[in-house]
Amino acid sequence: MLADDPHDGELDIIAANRAGRASGLTTFTPLPRVWSPVVRTVLRVKSWFGPDRTLRRLSFIHMAYWVMVDRFPGETRRRRYSYLMFVSNFNGSWLDYIDVFSRAVPQKMVLLWGSSFGFPGPMPPRPFTDYIRGNDWHLSHYFSAYPGATATEIASALRVRRGFTDQLADPQDLDDAALVRHWRRLLTDVQRDL
Structure with missing residues (x-):
């Protein structure tokens, strides 16, 4: 045994x-x-x-x-x-x-x-x-707001959200050409986070 x-x-x-x-x-x-x-x-x-x-x-x-x-x-x-x-x-x-x-x-x-x-x-x-x-102590309760995500993924998502807010706050106010420019700038800025 x-x-x-x-x-x-x-x-x-x-x-x-x-x-x-x-x-x-x-x-x-x-x-x-x-x-x-x-x-x-x-x-x-x-x-x-x-x-x-x-x-x-x-x-x-x-x-x-x-x-x-x-x-x-x-x-x-x-x-x-x-x-x-x-x-x-x-x-x-x-x-x-x-x-x-x-x-x-x-x-x-x-x-x-x-x-x-x-x-x-x-x-x-x-x-x-x-x-x-x-x-180390056993915790009586342990909570994670985003249990399926890592700290890196959460930080990336926050940067993408900030980019949307900065680049595309009011997309309805943009003409088609400006919307495409802002969209491309957003994708360029946050591509590492996608």
């Missing part, structure tokens, strides 16, 4: 945190309270500069957000540890997503998670993936 795979329950969490092509990830990683102000400052500075340029180019990421948690709702006292909460929505494989963070921005992963208990470092990717998986 084969032994049970220790990751079977974790794969159930990954499957439950999915709606169509979109997946959700929520982690809580504990860190010594002494590091809380430092990590909070890093997050504040990060918010001033906006999303990381490297991560913005990864069109499969809908959003990624970090926040420090010192007290959970209903608690009157602070916990012994602070928690770094990471929330993200993305398209594609959970393992590939974590692997991209590990490889694309390893120094930023150290900056954010470096003070958390048990953080193995971003490289090699397997221990980092196991660390994130171990801190």
Whole structure:
């Protein structure tokens, strides 16, 4: 008889945190309270500069957000540890997503998670993936407004809609020649998005 795979329950969490092509990830990683102000400052500075340029180019990421948690709702006292909460929505494989963070921005992963208990470092990717998986939470509810579409497809559709609005806002007011010109300009402008 084969032994049970220790990751079977974790794969159930990954499957439950999915709606169509979109997946959700929520982690809580504990860190010594002494590091809380430092990590909070890093997050504040990060918010001033906006999303990381490297991560913005990864069109499969809908959003990624970090926040420090010192007290959970209903608690009157602070916990012994602070928690770094990471929330993200993305398209594609959970393992590939974590692997991209590990490889694309390893120094930023150290900056954010470096003070958390048990953080193995971003490289090699397997221990980092196991660390994130171990801190991933099953979501009670996960919703995707467009479960059949990727973030790239949604962005493309929005650019096409904006092009229609800009080029063909009032087509009834255009003569045939102008309508053809506007239509061709629209197709030229949005051809990569079709």
